[in-house]
Amino acid sequence: MASAIEWQSGDLGAAFGLAASVGRPLFLYWGAGWCPPCNRLKADVFSQPEFAQRMRGLLPFWLDGDAAGAQALAAQYKLRSYPTLVLYGADGREITRLPCELDGELFLGALDLALGAGHTAAESLQAALGNTRPLADAEWSLLSLYSWDTDEGQLLPAAELPAVLARLAAACPPDGACADAAARLHLHAQVAAAGRIVGDAPAGNASASAAQAAAAIAAAADRLLRVFGDTRLARANMDILVNSGVNLIKWSGARQAELVQALDQAAREFAADSRLSLGDRLTAVRLQLRLVRLGGPSADAAELVRSSVAAALAEVRDPYARHTLVNTAVSALNDAGRADEAEALLQAELPGSHSPYYFMLSLAAAARRRGDIPATLGWYEQAWRAAVGSATRLQWGATYLVSVIDMAPEDQPRIEAAAQEIARDISAASDAYQQRNRTHLQRLAGKLAMLTVPGPQAGALQRLLTANL
Incomplete structure (x- = not known):
């Protein structure tokens, strides 16, 4: 773990007691030494001086999945996926769960938003669904940046996620910061629904229902195009686009050629963005290759993967960054039809890997x-x-x-x-x-x-x- 941060470990109950006594929020990191996304966090987020600076005002706690009794604690606090990041108030209330796949710059922004929150994510969700009070822009942003992937039923049962996220997206005011929150909530809803268009059930006769369904599909495609085609908005949602963008296009059912072209352009911009780590940029190159299968530009895509892998591996030596980079490189090489090279890379990494x-x-x-x-x-x-x-x-x-x-x-x-x-x-x-x-x-x-x-x-x-x- 990053040495600039004084991570607590061991007795989580005692850590909550200490947080209460000193009046500091508790930042919980649940992970494992072998987990590639955990190693990405260590290399790209935890190592940043700005992150360490924020941790000085918090009580950072590292719950290692292999520590004695850790799996029982995970069940108690509803932690499962490695990594899971949770911010608790000094009073022990869960404020929010933070998305681990944001790049370092965006993650710090999400953390700052959570630290400044006047309400927990649960309170904001309850107010939004019950329409008991208007939400501030920051609350909508907090809900859009909540880690729904690692919720584990803390806020919502998994079966309710698609419909509730769609309701939130529709209720979010369509202007200013809320427009960005609405766009991200719509993406979350579509991923959670695994391609189904979620909304009010069509009413009336069969032809009216078919027309309503077609309109919903067209609206979903329009929303995707707005995100893919907006450089700022695409970057803000890069974590969702690189992991689920291909499926979002497959599920769209409309305007797929336009969607492929727009996401391919966004992926090229990600791959050239020097603010991103080499691992994240390689993930973007892999996305370009995967889009070829949907009709994206195919010129030298496989060779681009191969050269990008070689260049990144030649530069990255930090053990945490290299661990996640090798994992991404192996997937990219396999996607490019270079399974032998992927296996050779794994074999070569064994002696030096932690x-x-x-x-x-x-x-x-x-x-x-x-x-x-x-x-x-x-x-x-x-x-x-x-x-x-x-x-x-x-x-x-x-x-x-x-x-x-x-x-x-x-x-x-x-x-x-x-x-x-x-x-x-x-x-x-x-x-x-x-x-x-x-x-x-x-x-x-x-x-x-x-x-x-x-x-x-x-x-x-x-x-x-x-x-x-």
Whole structure:
């Protein structure tokens, strides 16, 4: 972690008590050492002097997913995805969850907005939905910059997200700062809806309903074009566009050629923006390549990826920045049809990486794509045995055993050895059945139940999981 910041760790309850006693908000970072987005945060946000300066007025707390009891705390505070960033008031109330994928400059702006908030995100949401009072521009901005991806039902059940976000976007005043908030809320709503146009259900006869649906689709496409085609607005929503822009176009159902052209231009501007990290700029280059499949400009796109990867890798040496850069580079090379180069890059990075076991999972996935079962299982096993941290080891042990059952169910000695070791890891962990651990063990329990004649160790592990999940 960034040395300029005095991160607290250990007893979260005591940290809340300290925050209350000194009258400081608490900034919570939930993450793991191997997680690429976490490493991006460390390199691009936490390392900034401006961020460290703001932390001097707060109580920064680092909850490592592999710390003792961390998964139980995560369940209590509704944390799951790595990373999750939460700002609490000195009184312990949750103010908001911050989007981790904003670039450093925009993240600081979102943090400042949250620090100056007169209401929590929950209070603003309740007022907006109940129409009990008009929201200030800053409140609309706070809701648009809320990390809905990591909400975990804290503000809204997942099933309600599409409709509620669409209502918020429609209720946001269409001018000034609120126009920007409305645009981002519409993007959030469309991503949450996975392509469905969310709004009031069409009424009347079938032809009227069809016309209303067509009008809603056209309006959604118009909104996308406004965001894609506005340099400032596209940059403000770059996190959504690079991750979900291709799907937003696929789902639009209208004016796709225009949308592809506009997003391709935005991606080119992102890739040339010197304010962005090389990792973020490479993500933009990857977006250009993905747009080719929807009819975007194809001239030398694959070679652009290859040259951009080489240039970025030659320059980036910081271990956190390089970890996330390599992860992006591997995805980009695979998208460009250069799977051999992606695998070679992963192999080359293993000796110098601070989390080589993460890249071993990627090597397992590469072997699986080419149908090499021994190599797939070999890399999964290496990743498990090299993993650092009790939760990571437990989760990746479960991933390994699930893969063995899927790909080599007849290999009883291998299944038995892994089952025995995983059972020991479960017994040693105080929060084996909590949060991310629980998710992985539930999947493993389902796979163990599929074994026709489980061995004694596999059978014992299945009974253990059945009794506790």
